């Protein structure tokens with residue numbers, strides 16, 4: 001497995017298949033995708049992109065931490081799931097955002113993926129809420145202590 005930084009455009013195929021199937025491809029373009037601070041990561045097997053994740057420099061006003069990133073667009077192709085690819089993307093990405101002084105990373109996790117995020121150190125905050133046309137979600141966070 002090889003993990004490296006990729007472009008926003010590279011993520012769109014897997015986002016479409018795994019996160020927005022049958023929907024307008026424009027929905028796979030997320031706000032902030034092209035921002036300088038945004039980090040898109042991909043995991044490759046034999047040169048084939050199989051898993052993607054993106055970190056956005058974005059504060060959630062519910063939390064006091066000054067430097068926060070949002071994790072979005074996590075997805076692994078079905079035939080490659082449960083083989084540690086997403087975990088590797090986070091293992092690669094967390095030091096990058098920590099170098100940018102990130103104190104907290106948050107995500108709106110699909111409830112079906114809550115277990116994955118818990119495995120990687122996230123905790124649930126608050127109640128389940130619905131994102132129209134996508135489904136039930138829950139806010140999850142992981143803190144990076146500064147001391």
Ligand SMILES: CC(C)(COP(=O)(O)OP(=O)(O)OC[C@H]1O[C@@H](n2cnc3c(N)ncnc32)[C@H](O)[C@@H]1OP(=O)(O)O)[C@@H](O)C(=O)NCCC(=O)NCCS
Pocket residue numbers: 018019051073074075076077080081082083084085086087088108109110112113114115116117119
């Ligand atoms: C959720 C998802 C991104 C996880 O990717 P993955 O590459 O299969 O995850 P990993 O193999 O790195 O899993 C890491 C750990 O989490 C566990 N895990 C993975 N998916 C899980 C799930 N849905 N629920 C509970 N645990 C899960 C794995 O068993 C593994 O545990 P281990 O470290 O004890 O072996 C993937 O299942 C997926 O693409 N799902 C569809 C799209 C989606 O829902 N994305 C999340 C949007 S918020």
